[in-house]
Amino acid sequence: MPNSFFFNFNVARHQRELAALSAYVALLVFVGIVAPSFFNGANWRDLAVTNAPVLIVAIGMTLVIITGQIDISVGSQFAVCSMLAGGLAKMGIPVPLLLLLVPLIGAMFGAVNGALVAYFKMPAIVVTLATLVIWRDALRWITEGAWVQGLPAAFQWFGVGQTMGQAVIVIVAIAILFLFRWALRNLGAGRAVYAVGSDAEAARLAGVNPPQVLLSVFMLMGALTGLAALLNSIRFSSIPSNSGLGLEMKAIAAVVVGGTAITGGRGTLIGTLIGTALLGTIGTALTFAGINPFWEKAIQGAIILAALASDIVFSRLRSADFGFGKQRNATIPVGRAK
Amino acid sequence: MAGTTPDTAPRTLQSIPPLHLRLFPNQEWSLLLVLLFECVIFSITGNNFLTTSNGFEIVRLSVEIGLLALALTPVIITGGIDLSVGSMMGLSAVVLGGLWHDAHLPLPLAALATLLLGILGGGLNAILIAYLNLPPLIVTLGTFSLYRGLAEGLTRGLETYRGFPDEFLFLGQGYLGGIVPPQLFVLLIAIIGIWWWLHRSIYGRTLYAIGFSAEGARYAGVPVARRLLWVYVVSGLISSLAALIYVAHLGQAKSDAGTGYELMAITAVVLGGTSIYGGRGTVMGTVLGLFALIILQNGLRLSGQPAELAGILTGVLLLSTILIDRYAHRRAARPVTAVSQSILSEDLEVKNSHVAILSAVIIAAALIVAGSNWMLVRSLQPVGGVSTIATANNTTPTNTSRKLTVAVMPKAKGDPYFASCRQGAEEAAKELGIELLWDGPTDLDPAKQNEVVEAWITRGVDAIAVSVSNREGISTVLRKARQKGIKVLTWDADAERDARDFFINQATPQGIGYTLVDEAARMMNGSGEFAVITGSLSAANQNEWIKHIKARLAEKYPNLKLVGIQPSDDDRDRAATETQNIMKTNPNVKLIMGISAPAVPGAAEAVKQSGRKDVKVMGLSLPSLCKSFVHEGVIESVILWNTLDLGYLVVQSSKAVNDGSLKVGVQELSAGRKGKVAVQGDEVILGAPFIFNKGNIDQFNF
Structure with missing residues (x-):
């Protein structure tokens, strides 16, 4: 067999991505039959623009989850970064500089989480649970619900107009996706992320510095959240103080549906892209299909469970082929720092 | 075989540990310290x-x-x-x-x-x-x-x-x-x-x-x-x-x-x-x-x-507890540590001193925060000689020793609508020399309002004014407050009648629903399709409005068709997305009606970006959030009452109920800068909902 891209493609290795993809295709076929008007250019454009910031956050979340950690504070970080982006823009800071500044602020928020997790060896879920509450309530306290209004004209769509601005948002998201995909596969730093997630002790013996990797990953998570907040903010002419509520659940669900193992060490960004697309399309698809929005949450939950169950089905199929599959641990602790 | 039971190693672990370890096997005493x-x-x-x-x-x-x-x-x-x-x-x-x-x-x-x-x-x-x-x-x-x-x-x-x-x-x-x-x-x-x-x-x-x-x-x-x-x-x-x-x-x-x-x-x-x-x-x-x-x-x-401080301190407490825990278990290299491993006495010395230092730091920090707040609270309450100055301005002879404390609760903090009500309330409190407590839930938890009222009853305030989000739920605690002699008012949304003294009525759900539909019908010339963007699907007051919107449609406008009710979860971005979807699934929709404060600007953003000039946006929102869209012509009108006046009237009425100048049977209430305000039975009437449009929206700054 020639070792080309197509022949090298291993179905078993990408079972979860394929499961999510087939669910997505099934959803599209369903909507296509019930409401063909779903397939028009404007709808795809709107879906892409709406979900691009979620995708950027989910990319960061993929990195965090591959290292075996979790970050549930991204929604609060998103809200704070949005407000700060607006505040900075009103102070007259030019928009290109914001593209640098806001992710930097986000990285600082990420560094708080990262330092506590990596160097103080605190469990990520508890640290980020605390920062989730702290940032959100601090923001509520300071703003008292006031929105940032009267933004400079150059802020909305970066001053390049709606069509161009929308294109910029989507292109940036896709560019980041492929940049990180390349880095994860080809750079030493990218491989280190997987190594730490698979077995931190083995990674350390192999010359990787796990705390450093963890800190960097959390800082990247923060920076990407900041970028997502900025890109989301430029879509509108004002910035509300309560944005990003529930964003962490959205991102984690997208990552997991996309096949990344919550125990770390396994996952791809293409899977995350599919997961984000799947979960981000459901709401719109339901509206087109005329299904009552009351059921949306239940359907989302069912899809997460179905994605998990598909894993079992695949591995049962495999163990039928090869005899007994590898026994896995009965319990998989949350974000264990190995 | 029988003689070589390998119990030498476990025996050291199984030997009876000292009393404090038996009482607090997992260092719970540090929590006792926190509690104390x-x-x-x-x-x-x-x-x-x-x-x-x-x-x-x-x-x-x-x-x-x-x-x-x-x-x-x-x-x-x-x-x-x-x-x-x-x-x-x-x-x-x-x-x-x-x-x-x-x-x-x-x-x-x-x-x-x-x-x-x-x-x-x-x-x-x-x-x-x-x-x-x-x-x-x-x-x-x-x-x-x-x-x-x-x-x-x-x-x-x-x-x-x-x-x-x-x-x-x-x-x-x-x-x-x-x-x-x-x-x-x-x-x-x-x-x-x-x-x-x-x-x-x-x-x-x-x-x-x-x-x-x-x-x-x-x-x-x-x-x-x-x-x-x-x-x-x-x-x-x-x-x-x-x-x-x-x-x-x-x-x-x-x-x-x-x-x-x-x-x-x-x-x-x-x-x-x-x-x-x-x-x-x-x-x-x-x-x-x-x-x-x-x-x-x-x-x-x-x-x-404020409730936000509780959230922040909870987070800090959580972090510091875990941090102490980490330090305490540092000697054991791996994060997953057996309790039994740390029962060695030399470990204990280190542990205790570390914990003590950290506790001391946290206690000191907390003392500073609490102390400064305490100073603040005390400085706001005039005592002794200072109080004579306060009473000089105080018109009521009954309250000579201390300020009247009025506790006002919004449905949710962090909502721009209630933030502007608060401005009015603070204005009145300053004018009257009243101590104003403003607190409420920060999240969607419907039980939170009850908890806050309970705390106020215990604290012993003079009057409580609540914007009710759960009618049945809160009425029981409000009755309890009345039994304790606290004057109870409701505003924005009413509780059960016998649970409160007065209701500050800015508009009835019926009035709101009818005004919304009448205004929509005017804009649509009496026929066509429209859709509603609501707050969350389980929001009690919005569901009440929707009921009256439907009733009015059935009663008067058979040619208006409500094609969909979509939730926005009070999230502006979600409101925009839902509006996009509605415009695509119902291409004939002529009007989007938002009935939560962030929903109207959210819908307006979506309509503006779609470039559709034939779709109009209107609804219930704050003028300040919608001003730019009203001027651009995307939003034709916004319906609301004067929120500053509402907050102002709440505090004014609370005081009037307390000094007896407002009671059932009174025809009108003199309320500071608002002048005479009509009173009907046990309701203070703010006035009908107001329609803001291009002509008048610049006159309002809330």
Whole structure:
């Protein structure tokens, strides 16, 4: 067999991505039959623009989850970064500089989480649970619900107009996706992320510095959240103080549906892209299909469970082929720092 | 063989540890310190904090969260997690209400069926986690969504079951012997039960073993899957038990019961020293963690501190507890540490000193914060010689010794609508020399309003003014406040009539619904399709408005067609997305009506970006949020009342009710800069809803 891209493609290795993809295709076929008007250019454009910031956050979340950690504070970080982006823009800071500044602020928020997790060896879920509450309530306290209004004209769509601005948002998201995909596969730093997630002790013996990797990953998570907040903010002419509520659940669900193992060490960004697309399309698809929005949450939950169950089905199929599959641990602790 | 039982190594571990380790096997004494510290601080800063009735009030508040925390303790000890407990409460509440109200089952039978549902719900988690080896975090994230979604789907978010019999409500609201809340015993039984299960049964020991190493436990002959099964089933069962108490406590069953409780419960468990990695933790720790959390909230309320501070301090407390824990276990190199490993005495020396230093730092920091707040509170209350200056301006002769304290509660803090009401309230408070407390829920938890009112009753304020979000639920505590001699007013949304003295009526739901439809009909020339973007699907007041919108349509405008009601969750971005979808699925839609403050600008953004000139936006929102769109012509009109005046009138009326100048039978009220305001029966009328449009919107700055 020639070792080309197509022949090298291993179905078993990408079972979860394929499961999510087939669910997505099934959803599209369903909507296509019930409401063909779903397939028009404007709808795809709107879906892409709406979900691009979620995708950027989910990319960061993929990195965090591959290292075996979790970050549930991204929604609060998103809200704070949005407000700060607006505040900075009103102070007259030019928009290109914001593209640098806001992710930097986000990285600082990420560094708080990262330092506590990596160097103080605190469990990520508890640290980020605390920062989730702290940032959100601090923001509520300071703003008292006031929105940032009267933004400079150059802020909305970066001053390049709606069509161009929308294109910029989507292109940036896709560019980041492929940049990180390349880095994860080809750079030493990218491989280190997987190594730490698979077995931190083995990674350390192999010359990787796990705390450093963890800190960097959390800082990247923060920076990407900041970028997502900025890109989301430029879509509108004002910035509300309560944005990003529930964003962490959205991102984690997208990552997991996309096949990344919550125990770390396994996952791809293409899977995350599919997961984000799947979960981000459901709401719109339901509206087109005329299904009552009351059921949306239940359907989302069912899809997460179905994605998990598909894993079992695949591995049962495999163990039928090869005899007994590898026994896995009965319990998989949350974000264990190995 | 018999003589070589390998017990030399274990013997050192099994030898009886010193008393303090037996009493506090997991260093729970540090939490006792925190509790003690909280009590000392709040007895200074808070009013009536150290009273028996407040003690029992704290217990009452802690029961639902406490039950969930107790259910989560074994789960987390096995190294798992259950995020679905709060959603399970929502589903259980709805099913209880449905079985009792719609299926006409006797209440005990319905309650039994609800507990069975909890077992089933926990069972689903258990099967996926224990038998299919799926990660608990993700399984319960899925069921978290699923159970809440089912609850919303079954009731369409609208249905609120109320009117439960008194015997049932007694379980949540009553007093045994005039003071002891009955649910205390449920909590006690649960504590004892879980304590016995975890600490006094072989079963419990195996849970710790599983938490240390599931694989190791399996080799040791522990049936891991079967053990885990029960842990999650019990978690589901206790969640539905918590739901029963919650319904009895609040007097209503709705799909939003227990929103966000899972995070609170996890916080309590982790605060109590249970390791999130599993294998370590005690029931006593959870109980102490729970009370550290609840007392923090209660004490801050009694000290008149904002609810946000409670959230921030909870986060800080959580971080510092874990940090202490880390330091304490630092000697053991790996994060997953056996308790037994740290029972070496030389380790203990280091541990204690580290813990002491850290505690000292935290206590010092907290002292500074609390102290400065205390100074602030004291400086605001004139005493002795200063009070003569205050009374010089005070028109009421009855209040010579101290300022009148008026406590005002919005439906939610952090909402721009209520933020502008607050401005008006503060203006009036300043004019009248009143101490204004402004606090309320920061999240969607419908039980929070009750908790705040309870705290105000204990604190002893002169008047309470509430913007009601749960009519049935809050009326019981408001009645209690009246019995204690506190004047009770409602504003923005009313409670039951006998639960309050006066209602500041800015507009009736009917008036709002009718005005919205009339204005929409005018804009659409009496025919065409329109859609509504609401707040959250279970928001009581918005559902009330929708009812009246539909009634008006049926009554007067047969040619107007309501093609869809979409939720926005009070999120501007979501409102924009939903509007995009509506415009695509219903290309003929002529008008989008937003009925929550962020929904109108959100819809306007979407319409503007679509470039559709034929779609108009209108609705209920703050003029300041919509101003630019009104000028651009995207929004034609915004309907609201003067929110500054509303807040102003609330405080003015509170004072007038207190000094007796406002009582039933009075025709009008003189309210400061507002002049004479009409009074009808027991309602103060602010005036009809106001329509803001291009011509007049610039005159208003709220």
